[in-house]
Amino acid sequence: MGTQQGPHPPVKRISTEGGETPLVGPRNEGEVEVNGKACKALIDSGSQITSITYNYWQSHPALQKKKLQSSKIPIEGAAGQAVPYHGVLHIDLKLLGKEFKAVPTFVVPDSDYRSSVPLLVGTNVIRASRMHLRAAYGTQFLHQVKVKHHEWYTALQKVERAEQREMHDVVGPAVYTGRTIHIPGGKEMDLRCKIKAGPQRKTYTALIEGHPSLQLPQDILVAKVLANVKRGCAPVRVMNLSQRVVTIKRHTNLASAVLVGMEKHVSVWT
Structure with missing residues (x-):
């Protein structure tokens, strides 16, 4: 891909x-x-x-x-x-x-x-x-x-x-910037996303996580991943739990980025 x-x-x-x-x-x-x-x-x-x-x-x-x-x-x-x-x-x-x-x-x-x-x-x-x-x-x-x-x-x-x-440390939404992608049933993928609200020239650490307000397809789970955001971009890991293909279109808000410190506990999948 x-x-x-x-x-x-x-x-x-x-x-x-x-x-x-x-x-x-x-x-x-x-x-x-x-x-x-x-x-x-x-x-x-x-x-x-x-x-x-x-x-x-x-x-x-x-x-x-x-x-x-x-x-x-x-x-x-x-x-x-x-x-x-x-x-x-x-x-x-x-x-x-x-x-x-x-x-x-x-x-x-x-x-x-x-x-x-x-x-x-x-x-x-x-x-x-x-x-x-x-x-x-x-x-x-x-x-x-x-x-x-x-x-x-x-x-x-x-x-x-x-x-x-988390609201106090929210950087902004993570927006998918690639072409329309089709995720097969039972598969997981890392999708490159742009975090436009955060620093664009500075590398920082953020907790990338899903949020119910984003209204993604019900069978899509978004991982909680502690990631280095470089030039405003970070990977968002998504998993298709259905048995059918799910389509993710360009400009889809996949996750939220939360600025974190080393002391924050991180686990995966919302």
Whole structure:
């Protein structure tokens, strides 16, 4: 793909804290509808992905009919360990009065804990839910959630605070500058993007990450990558989790660039 696809920069991988890694304090659990069936869920603002267990997939009347999609995206736990998984499904989730269709969800092995809590809801869903609640109820949505659905309050509050902190250091959008590109299903690519709002003659370090307000195709995930921005340009890593080709056109806003210091924690995939 010429300058559009280059060597992968060194990055950390998808973070997920919901596996065998002990959490600090009590686990935050709630109930979510998975393709019309109630399911106990771990609401994890420390995980950037959503996952279900293998046995739950096999026992669910609707999900067991779905074909598992292969994927090579590495997943890393909170302690840095590799997290195994069987593949990816697209499932429907209903929470806090809103249904989210075809959510890319990783199918992971069962464990003692996950056998009783088969669903883990990560920030890809928590952020989308936050946007819906803000649009529906305004800036006071957190107060309403705290009163009626306290199990969701902590996760939504953490996401809200994280985004507020990042707003102070946002450099600007990362805009794809290459030709129209077609990303095959199940593939990842690094796309060269221009960050027009930042310094153009100075090299600086930025956290390149996706943002729900960019309204990318639902099956496209954008990696969180700590990158050196040179002459206003940086790579943005995207992954197509669908089984079909997804087209990215020139001038598409793929990600946001956030100015960071060495102390900022970096993990991958939103």
